[in-house]
Amino acid sequence: MSSSLVRILSKASRYPCVPWAALRSRSTASLPDVPSQQPPAVSFAPLQTFSEEEGMMREAVQKYARDCIAPYVSKMDEESAMDPAVIKSLFDQGLMGIEIDPEYGGTGSTFFSSILVIEELAKVDASVAVLCDIQNTLINTLLSNLGTPQQKEQYLSRLSTDMVGSFCLSEAEAGSDAFALKTRAEKHKDYYVINGSKMWISNAEHAGVFLVMANVDPAAGYRGITCFMVDRDTEGMAIGKKENKLGLRASSTCPLNFDNVKVPEKNILGQVGHGYKYAIGMLNEGRIGIAAQMLGVAQGCFDHTIPYTRQRIQFGQRIFDFQGLQHQISHVATQIEAARLLTYNAARLKEAGRPFIKEACMAKYFTSEVATLTTSKCIEWMGGVGFTKDYPIEKYYRDCKIGTIYEGTTNIQLSTMAKYIDKEYDH
Amino acid sequence: MSGRVLVGVKRVIDYAVKIRVKPDHSGVVTEGVKHSMNPFCEIAVEEAVKMKEKKLIKEVVAVSCGPQQVQETIRTALAMGADRGIHVEVSAKEYESLGPLQVSKILAALAKKEEAQLIILGKQAIDGDCNQTGQMTAALLDWPQGTFASEVTLEGGHVKVVREIDGGLETIKINTPAVLTADLRLNTPRYATLPNIMKAKKKKIANVKPADLGVELASKLQVLRVDAPPQREAGVKVESVADLVAKLKEAGTI
Numbered sequence: 001m002s003s004s005l006v007r008i009l010s011k012a013s014r015y016p017c018v019p020w021a022a023l024r025s026r027s028t029a030s031l032p033d034v035p036s037q038q039p040p041a042v043s044f045a046p047l048q049t050f051s052e053e054e055g056m057m058r059e060a061v062q063k064y065a066r067d068c069i070a071p072y073v074s075k076m077d078e079e080s081a082m083d084p085a086v087i088k089s090l091f092d093q094g095l096m097g098i099e100i101d102p103e104y105g106g107t108g109s110t111f112f113s114s115i116l117v118i119e120e121l122a123k124v125d126a127s128v129a130v131l132c133d134i135q136n137t138l139i140n141t142l143l144s145n146l147g148t149p150q151q152k153e154q155y156l157s158r159l160s161t162d163m164v165g166s167f168c169l170s171e172a173e174a175g176s177d178a179f180a181l182k183t184r185a186e187k188h189k190d191y192y193v194i195n196g197s198k199m200w201i202s203n204a205e206h207a208g209v210f211l212v213m214a215n216v217d218p219a220a221g222y223r224g225i226t227c228f229m230v231d232r233d234t235e236g237m238a239i240g241k242k243e244n245k246l247g248l249r250a251s252s253t254c255p256l257n258f259d260n261v262k263v264p265e266k267n268i269l270g271q272v273g274h275g276y277k278y279a280i281g282m283l284n285e286g287r288i289g290i291a292a293q294m295l296g297v298a299q300g301c302f303d304h305t306i307p308y309t310r311q312r313i314q315f316g317q318r319i320f321d322f323q324g325l326q327h328q329i330s331h332v333a334t335q336i337e338a339a340r341l342l343t344y345n346a347a348r349l350k351e352a353g354r355p356f357i358k359e360a361c362m363a364k365y366f367t368s369e370v371a372t373l374t375t376s377k378c379i380e381w382m383g384g385v386g387f388t389k390d391y392p393i394e395k396y397y398r399d400c401k402i403g404t405i406y407e408g409t410t411n412i413q414l415s416t417m418a419k420y421i422d423k424e425y426d427h
Numbered sequence: 428m429s430g431r432v433l434v435g436v437k438r439v440i441d442y443a444v445k446i447r448v449k450p451d452h453s454g455v456v457t458e459g460v461k462h463s464m465n466p467f468c469e470i471a472v473e474e475a476v477k478m479k480e481k482k483l484i485k486e487v488v489a490v491s492c493g494p495q496q497v498q499e500t501i502r503t504a505l506a507m508g509a510d511r512g513i514h515v516e517v518s519a520k521e522y523e524s525l526g527p528l529q530v531s532k533i534l535a536a537l538a539k540k541e542e543a544q545l546i547i548l549g550k551q552a553i554d555g556d557c558n559q560t561g562q563m564t565a566a567l568l569d570w571p572q573g574t575f576a577s578e579v580t581l582e583g584g585h586v587k588v589v590r591e592i593d594g595g596l597e598t599i600k601i602n603t604p605a606v607l608t609a610d611l612r613l614n615t616p617r618y619a620t621l622p623n624i625m626k627a628k629k630k631k632i633a634n635v636k637p638a639d640l641g642v643e644l645a646s647k648l649q650v651l652r653v654d655a656p657p658q659r660e661a662g663v664k665v666e667s668v669a670d671l672v673a674k675l676k677e678a679g680t681i
Contacts, residue, residue, distance in 0.1 A: 052502070053624055056503070056619070057624055059463075064618045092620065094621035094622040106622070107621040108622070108625055
């Protein structure tokens with residue numbers, strides 16, 4: 001027993017030094033039993049424990065977001081456009097290649113660091129956070145896990161330094177039912193011809209590369225879905241006008257049209273017909289990123305509101321001191337704390353190589369509900385000023401709604417969770 | 428010339444925090460309060476790193492005096508581009524009475540030991556606001572000083588310093604080795620990028636005790652009492668100039 005513990009502990013050196021390193025195991029069986037002869041040094045730290053580097057990153061991003069993003073937030077929302085200077089600063093800060101190997105110009109840090117970064121960015125602007133989240137948790141992960149050395153060479157170093165990526169799965173008739181997608185890829189000698197259209201594609205305005213899910217063999221159903229890397233400006237690909245949205249307005253969301261778009265065979269990511277697996281796998285991780293984004297939206301909104309309640313005097317006292325307000329505020333604060341713990345735990349589970357899908361669904365579902373509750377309540381607590389655009393609160397309220405919809409709707413999350421719960425009672 | 432620059436960095440209460448005086452009036456509340464690198468020290472680090480990027484100097488060494496927590500501040504300097512750090516260990520008790528004179532002695536001793544070409548400090552710390560350490564360090568070393576620097580140019584064995592003074596700007600030329608203190612407009616400090624934070628983990632921080640440098644920490648100063656500034660009273664509105672003059676006479680100010 002002790003020798004396997006030593007093996008597990010030595011594997012921990014790649015990861016930030018987390019006290020529960022001893023529990024890390026590669027098995028997908030049920031939770032490992034904590035051995036009774038624990039080395040005395042191991043203790044069980046609270047979930048909100050960060051390694052030194054995670055703590056430093058968090059602070060660095062907090063400062064950067066406050067100084068370099070906050071001044072642009074209102075304008076970007078109003079004009080429904082992301083400022084190119086903001087995108088460039090995200091790259092310059094190393095926030096677009098958090099898990100990419102330094103060999104390719106990335107930061108070489110961990111998944112949990114990405115989660116912390118997304119949370120901090122979302123406290124300031126949910127649109128900037130989603131740009132960073134899609135790049136890190138979807139695009140970079142797919143390339144890093146599935147790319148051939150040549151593909152990594154070609155794309156990873158650009159993704160970490162100056163190129164935004166887009167993930168193209170959804171279509172007008174294929175949202176939750178993603179695998180009903182109709183975009184076709186016909187094989188010719190050493191290239192494919194893609195025809196079809198995609199909808200709701202985030203980052204489309206700024207992306208240099210598009211990861212397009214298309215079906216090479218509709219007769220095989222979803223087993224024909226394949227992931228193609230399509231460069232911007234490829235002939236036949238047209239990026240439509242961006243949607244005029246309720247929230248996340250600075251994030252460009254566009255339809256894409258593919259009209260006989262030629263893509264060389266070498267631009268297939270992973271294996272032909274395995275696209276559906278990649279999409280599912282990656283969306284499982286991506287939903288922890290969205291949970292972090294919603295968490296940031298809730299916390300950021302809350303942080304703007306409480307100081308107001310402490311200052312605002314009515315009937316001779318701070319409105320914070322009214323019992324009714326106190327009870328509401330405490331309830332919301334508890335929900336946010338619970339959401340945070342769900343999110344951090346899902347992230348740590350994934351890092352530890354343990355099963356995390358049910359927990360990831362729970363995190364995404366719960367945090368998006370909490371964000372909706374928090375932002376709604378915050379407007380009420382702010383009173384009239386909460387309802388005006390002069391204060392940042394109403395933007396959080398508009399931004400949070402997408403959380404229950406994208407990267408797997410709440411209903412899909414709940415159904416997925418039920419499948420896992422069902423399996424748990426199999427034996 | 429060694430091409431080595433020593434930069435002093437101090438860990439202070441974050442500038443955005445509302446300071447509260449301890450109930451016993453012995454100081455301000457520091458427990459559980461957010462701390463960061465002194466803003467002027469950030470400017471000093473930035474200047475040193477810029478010199479290294481321009482290949483005018485070879486190595487930037489970040490120094491901080493204090494208990495264990497100051498290592499965070501040194502790490503931040505490393506993440507900004509300093510090459511290595513020196514932590515001068517001072518116990519929490521001794522730190523309470525650590526002032527510019529002792530720090531200057533420590534910096535002077537380190538500068539000699541490290542054969543530094545330049546010492547760059549922030550002009551003052553936002554907690555003590557003493558504005559003495561740079562000047563004292565230069566005097567102890569008998570080095571020239573360029574304080575309140577808003578522009579620094581290294582030229583061979585000299586430094587041209589533009590200083591912000593009451594009357595405007597003063598430009599001086601001093602020989603190296605020298606002590607410089609950074610003023611607000613010297614530069615805009617960079618944010619520690621995430622890749623640099625990762626790289627900073629590998630950089631070394633050496634531990635040194637003041638006794639090893641031959642420095643006595645006993646202070647000749649004792650803080651008797653700390654009070655918050657008096658609460659601002661509400662003002663009074665007056666309707667006319669005559670009223671104003673009458674009120675001022677009443678208050679005994681004219």
